[in-house]
Amino acid sequence: MAGLASGTSVFQVSGEFSLKIEPGEPLAGHDVSFTLSGLAPWEEVRVEFINPLGQPAQWVTEEDVLVVGAGGVPVSEHFLFADGQGKAKWTRLGALDQEGLWSADITINGETSSITYSVSQLQLDLQDTQTVGVEMRVYAGSASDTFYFSLVPAALAVDLQAHLAWVVGQHSQDLGLQSRQIPDIYLAGNDGLLRQVAQATGTTIGFEDGYYGSSGTRPGIYMRTDFYQTGVRSILTHEYTHLVLQEAAQDEQLPAWVTEGIARAATPAEFADRQT
Structure with missing residues (x-):
């Protein structure tokens, strides 16, 4: 890179x-x-x-x-x-x-x-591409992969891998929770593209700016990126929190007020202005 x-x-x-x-x-x-x-x-x-x-x-x-x-x-x-x-x-x-x-x-x-x-765009090493509703480039991070659409800056794919690693460490330290494996990240450029990706993976979404999938052929965190840094990092933090809570409950359905309350509390104040 x-x-x-x-x-x-x-x-x-x-x-x-x-x-x-x-x-x-x-x-x-x-x-x-x-x-x-x-x-x-x-x-x-x-x-x-x-x-x-x-x-x-x-x-x-x-x-x-x-x-x-x-x-x-x-x-x-x-x-x-x-x-x-x-x-x-x-x-x-x-x-x-x-x-x-x-x-x-x-x-x-x-x-x-x-x-x-x-x-200019950050120039990454030669990358694979995969189709997940839309064609996505693949950035192989140290712990997981990031799939991102052409509208998404390559630098953001790198930045969010680093942010996810930080979130994983913070949740492990503060909550004693960590996902079974570090999730892959799927970055769509806007709401329309996120819906195409969701449809391709068999997921129905409403007004969410991001969601997580813990099963199926492509488990991971899916999110749109047409926000500024505070908003994008908030979405990633929020969805990872949902993921670890669901796994901690051994995949039993938790009440929304429980998961939303903890997810909001676990999101640092500087990222708290944009959550799903």
Whole structure:
């Protein structure tokens, strides 16, 4: 597997300003940090991102909230102020950002500069593909496999394997529970694709964003991924909790209020805003 992007890139902005982008080679599915230097203390800066289609990208807060204005109109521009050392910092939450050429339009004192940077896919080793309702690539993790649709960034497949390993360890430590084996993960890009996958595996779902299957030819955790990181990790954590509870009950049907209550309590607060 190719290494994850690292390092920084530094660009000169109009005048004496410089912009540091980290990582220097951003990956689809990952956040990108920006630091603008050379400003006067507390100076105002306007920032707007332009996506590879040439369209303004809606601003996302660091709490995974899409910013909207009056009447629910998406807001793409963001105003911020330099600190006492003349630096302004912000982050582009890239969980749903597509690969391609992006630009950050930066306005200082009425003058706008456009800084272009490239977002690329994480390059994994040659992968097998399998059809589970839709064609999925297979990432062989250290403990289990992740099957993911082409709309899902490869970096997310790697990230969620690491997150699942963390969840397994936490549940073993805090609850004394661990699944019989580490489940495979199936990542669909959106609700429609998740339903196709569910149908192919003989599962009927309602409004769930994820579910687990403990039997059949493809046991594992199935989930959609068109959310930001907090939401996606919350779904994975929540479904793994359901899985270990059901196994602990020796596959007897538990009341929903029991499994939902424990699953919510077992999900860390930072992932608790999106559960099924």
